[in-house]
Amino acid sequence: MSGAGPSTSGSVHRGDPVLVDRYTVGARMNHWVTATSLVLLALSGLSLFHPSLFFLSSLFGGGSWTRVIHPWIGLVLFVGFLGLFLRFWKLNLWNRDDRKWLLSPRAILTGHEETLPEIGTYNAGQKLVFWQMSLLIIVLIVSGIAMWDEYFGSYFSITQKRVAVLVHAVAAIGAICVWIVHIYAAIWVRGTISAMTRGQVTGGWAWRHHRKWLRNLVTKH
Amino acid sequence: MYPPLPNPSVSPVAAKLSDKNLMRRSASTIPQGEPVQQVAKLIDTSKCIGCKACQTACLEWNNLKEEVGFNTGSLTNPHDLTTASWTLMRFTEWVNPETDNLEWLIRKDGCMHCADPGCLKACPAPGAIVQYTNGIVDFVKENCIGCGYCVKGCPFNIPRISKAEGKAYKCTLCSDRVAVGQGPACAKACPTQAIVFGPKEDMKKHAEARIKDLKSRGYKNAGLYDPPGVGGTHVMYVLHHADKPEIYAGLPNNPTISPLVEVWKGAVKYAGLAVMGAAAAIGVVHHLVNGPNRVSREEEEAAKRLAEGETK
Numbered sequence A: 001m002s003g004a005g006p007s008t009s010g011s012v013h014r015g016d017p018v019l020v021d022r023y024t025v026g027a028r029m030n031h032w033v034t035a036t037s038l039v040l041l042a043l044s045g046l047s048l049f050h051p052s053l054f055f056l057s058s059l060f061g062g063g064s065w066t067r068v069i070h071p072w073i074g075l076v077l078f079v080g081f082l083g084l085f086l087r088f089w090k091l092n093l094w095n096r097d098d099r100k101w102l103l104s105p106r107a108i109l110t111g112h113e114e115t116l117p118e119i120g121t122y123n124a125g126q127k128l129v130f131w132q133m134s135l136l137i138i139v140l141i142v143s144g145i146a147m148w149d150e151y152f153g154s155y156f157s158i159t160q161k162r163v164a165v166l167v168h169a170v171a172a173i174g175a176i177c178v179w180i181v182h183i184y185a186a187i188w189v190r191g192t193i194s195a196m197t198r199g200q201v202t203g204g205w206a207w208r209h210h211r212k213w214l215r216n217l218v219t220k221h
Numbered sequence B: 001m002y003p004p005l006p007n008p009s010v011s012p013v014a015a016k017l018s019d020k021n022l023m024r025r026s027a028s029t030i031p032q033g034e035p036v037q038q039v040a041k042l043i044d045t046s047k048c049i050g051c052k053a054c055q056t057a058c059l060e061w062n063n064l065k066e067e068v069g070f071n072t073g074s075l076t077n078p079h080d081l082t083t084a085s086w087t088l089m090r091f092t093e094w095v096n097p098e099t100d101n102l103e104w105l106i107r108k109d110g111c112m113h114c115a116d117p118g119c120l121k122a123c124p125a126p127g128a129i130v131q132y133t134n135g136i137v138d139f140v141k142e143n144c145i146g147c148g149y150c151v152k153g154c155p156f157n158i159p160r161i162s163k164a165e166g167k168a169y170k171c172t173l174c175s176d177r178v179a180v181g182q183g184p185a186c187a188k189a190c191p192t193q194a195i196v197f198g199p200k201e202d203m204k205k206h207a208e209a210r211i212k213d214l215k216s217r218g219y220k221n222a223g224l225y226d227p228p229g230v231g232g233t234h235v236m237y238v239l240h241h242a243d244k245p246e247i248y249a250g251l252p253n254n255p256t257i258s259p260l261v262e263v264w265k266g267a268v269k270y271a272g273l274a275v276m277g278a279a280a281a282i283g284v285v286h287h288l289v290n291g292p293n294r295v296s297r298e299e300e301e302a303a304k305r306l307a308e309g310e311t312k
């Protein structure tokens, strides 16, 4: 046992409260680039989606600029998300506990986590957000390119473009809903946001929500 | 013969068509504008000699310059509508299976000025496409954002987007000339009166007489092309073979706004806004009911014990 005062053992830092490293600087930068582009895409896309939201195009310097810039931000999003995907896909693989966890929606939604199985780095809800976003972003980039007349207009027929624009709009709604769930979860579950700002969470947060992950970190060092 | 268009008066005339006469405006809800007489252009394919005077008159009046093209063995030149060629004579050599005769079909392609315009339905930019109460569908350049949605909305594949300018172009039915009591430049230039212009009802009557004449000459399927699927059009054709419009360089048989476009611009818009709104609202309600999901003091203590190796 070490003496008094905070000391570090791997990614678990003793102190009051205990602090646990969750995301590296690289992962956080990667996340925020992706997050920013997703928000900008949602705003610019929605301005074209419905007349009542057209005013949002003034954020981007008017309708023409919105139309020009949106697909480019889409490329940034795609590259950014690809980075996140490569970092985290393994941790998001489905396992038996995820099924069990999901089967108690009442306990999850009322915050009674003591009745749920202990969870590793990600719970089933987070994994679903991850996989749904992955799928939707693939759909969005493929359909988005088919709608990007400026560069790809001559490669697609009008019927293909009609399908693309419909699929893109539906997938965008889906992505925005998944995003709402993601943001809401980060706000509702207090103590989560610091994971992506300072890269750390408190030991209590890890104990409450991701106990298996915490146990692994403690035994690893 | 339908009376030819009068020569323009040289004294200035006040425009009779303005924003007061709009019946539809893209991405906007507007009150019904003051009515003006419904107009139409009637193109009689049986009288057209393919001289392209109309095509030239269009370039001339609208001050457009087409690029010098190349020959691919067809008189259709340029090979497609472009941002400068808002109208195009399309030539088809068709062998009539009944008579074994080669028929030379010539159709003046361009915007049909649909009563239910798919371009306008698809357009996301307020006021970039307008429809006047006389039936003319016009693009308003200042409001256009160049997104190309009108191309996807149009059942006739008409609008063209200029890459240089990022704006959409198509036939205006010479709305500027019609506003001062003139007819379209193409109709004015046509030497055989294959193109005539006037009130839509008159055009239909004129077409009837033409169709009767064609029928008496053995074109038993002669007829008027005023497709009901788009509510009728303000550019109509007299066809010798109205039973198969597609032989005229792919003129659609019974065109309608694509169901894909209807769903995209209909159900998806309302359902989309509702679903996103509901997702956000559920979040707010959930938070109000359950309160925040907070870590307790005991949990911090438990983590501390774990970190210090006191528990396993």
Ligand code: HEM
Pocket: A038, A041, A042, A044, A045, A046, A048, A049, A050, A066, A067, A068, A069, A070, A071, A072, A073, A074, A075, A077, A078, A137, A140, A141, A143, A144, A145, A147, A148, A149, A165, A168, A169, A172, A173, A175, A176, B124, B147
């Ligand atoms: C991933 C790459 C993406 C590409 C290449 C792309 C491309 C496009 C293009 C070309 C358009 C047509 C307007 C324009 O020309 O700017 C468009 C519209 C739109 N985009 Fe994207 N986009 C992408 C991602 C996204 C994302 C992530 C969202 C939402 C979160 C989104 C939401 C929308 C919406 C709502 C529209 C309007 C659809 C409509 O008018 O109904 N896009 N996109």
Ligand code: SF4
Pocket: B026, B119, B122, B123, B124, B125, B128, B129, B139, B143, B144, B145, B146, B147, B148, B149, B150, B151, B159, B161, B167, B168
């Ligand atoms: S290109 Fe212009 S006219 Fe066509 S849909 Fe877009 S904003 Fe409307």
Ligand code: SF4
Pocket: B110, B111, B112, B113, B114, B117, B118, B119, B120, B137, B153, B154, B155, B156, B157, B158, B159, B170
């Ligand atoms: S033909 Fe196409 S561009 Fe012309 S009014 Fe109809 S939908 Fe619009």
